[in-house]
């Protein structure tokens with residue numbers, strides 16, 4: 001099997017580092033330190049390099065076929081030639097025994113391929129004894145053994161460990177390709193370049209913020225919808241709150257909520273446990289009314305959205321919803 005297309009870097013802002021590894025593939029140093037701030041995806045990069053080292057098609061050039069047994073084993077985390085060392089719990093140190101065990105394992109015979117990889121993440125979690133235990137193997141790595149270290153704080157590593165590895169440094173990025181990547185993850189969000197700048201060019205951190213933000217939005221929206229149902233909040237108050245969120249996200253979520261309510265009513269007799277929120281919001285509402293509301297939302301989604309139309313559209317979505325809820329209460 002041949003591969004005409006070389007694999008690309010896990011993220012667009014890592015292309016230069018990926019090329020660097022690609023060009024020196026045949027003389028790749030046996031100790032590599034992948035260093036960069038948290039939020040740059042350094043861990044995934046190191047994992048991809050580990051996978052490439054073990055892929056059966058990567059002897060002469062960097063390849064990840066995703067099809068050989070090595071690639072499958074790496075994906076299933078069952079490859080005996082890939083030993084991942086990390087703290088037992090986040091924030092705890094990597095102890096000397098873990099390093100000794102990994103080295104012992106890598107020295108054993110009967111391995112699957114020509115290469116073996118120890119991946120240490122994050123390397124700065126190694127305590128002094130663990131670092132010292134690694135030094136000898138870093139100085140004289142056995143044939144075919146690669147030591148991949150990830151690190152967010154290189155200054156916390158023993159200088160002797162650092163100096164025995166080739167450092168691959170990763171940098172924050174606000175390049176157009178990075179903004180474009182973020183846009184693909186969050187198509188409904190505007191001003192992503194600004195957001196990326198606010199997060200110091202750390203794209204994964206910006207994305208995590210967006211996801212948490214969205215979770216908070218969903219939680220708050222649920223609280224407000226329940227309060228409206230119970231008469232504890234007015235439609236105007238709900239609309240004011242919703243105006244602080246992107247309309248596309250409110251619309252998408254109302255669609256997903258309505259669809260879940262429909263599903264819950266349809267499966268009402270076959271499920272033991274019911275979602276309390278869905279039960280409260282669905283009470284007394286006919287399935288046909290929910291279908292009609294869903295269709296209405298689908299139509300709204302097709303309409304052009306601009307600054308003028310958005311508040312009107314939001315009003316229509318919430319008024320229609322409120323009518324549905326009020327009809328449910330009178331049943």
Ligand SMILES: [Zn+2]
Nearest residue numbers: 055065068071
């Ligand atoms: Zn493969």
